[in-house]
Amino acid sequence: MTEKRDVIRETDPASIRLAKALLRSARHGAIAVLDPDGGAPLASRVGVATDIDGAPIILVSLLAAHTGAILADPRCSLLVGEPGKGDALAHPRMSIACEARLLKVGGADHAQAQRRYLARNPKANLYAGLGDFRLFRLEPERASLNGGFGKAYLLTRNDLLSDAAMSAALAAAEAGAVEHMNADHRDAVDLYARHFGKAAGSGWTMTGIDPDGFDLVLGDAVARIDFPQPLSDPRDMRKALVAMAQQAREAQASA
DSSP states (O other): OOOOOOOBOOOOHHHHHHHHHHHHTOSEEEEEEEOTTTOOEEEEEEEOEEOTTSOEEEEEETTSHHHHHHHHOOEEEEEEOOOOSSOGGGSOEEEEEEEEEEOOTTSHHHHHHHHHHHHHOGGGGGTTTSTTEEEEEEEEEEEEEEOSTTOEEEEEHHHHSOOHHHHHHHHHHHHHHHHHHHHHOHHHHHHIIIIITOOOOSOOEEEEEETTEEEEEETTEEEEEEOSSOOSSTTHHHHHHHHHHHHHHHHHHHO
């Protein structure tokens, strides 16, 4: 009998970084739910952002079939990862098993999620305020990462999410810091995109900061920038941003 080959690789820091990057950079994904009428799988596309700790956030209409399904049974799966040129299966993607949690309008967690979602997906402002739209936070339980041919990994919730205590501590300062960067340091935001994100163009906007890094958008383009080291104190956020801007300016001057 032929021995079955174990195709799952050992989870390592590189695979965790890739998984977090796929999730943090996603603006949409495919959600799979269970049809309450017959239990059959039901898949649909949803807009995606991430909470400060990295948990996916979706904004969906109560009229949509997939919304009714997760209200009936919160178990779901979210697929993220953009195909590129050539074979779509050669590009990284990740399927995350989650439990959906409806965020109560008016709650602190709702306000934070809404701000981050709309910063990430500004076109959603056209319908986010309509009475039938709701925000859900998808609590990750585990994930299957395919980093390309022969690169399969299984990840836990802790692998996907940033440190909970640091995320909570940073949340109070994040909104003000993002607003300050976009209002007073647009040049630095563009430098981050070009130097660290290898992205072209100017007019980038910072949409969120988290313990592992920050997110930038320019139209339909996105850039995920990681800090050299995860933040261990909210006060380190400013220090890291200043140091990275200086590094980018020095690189630009010497180019």
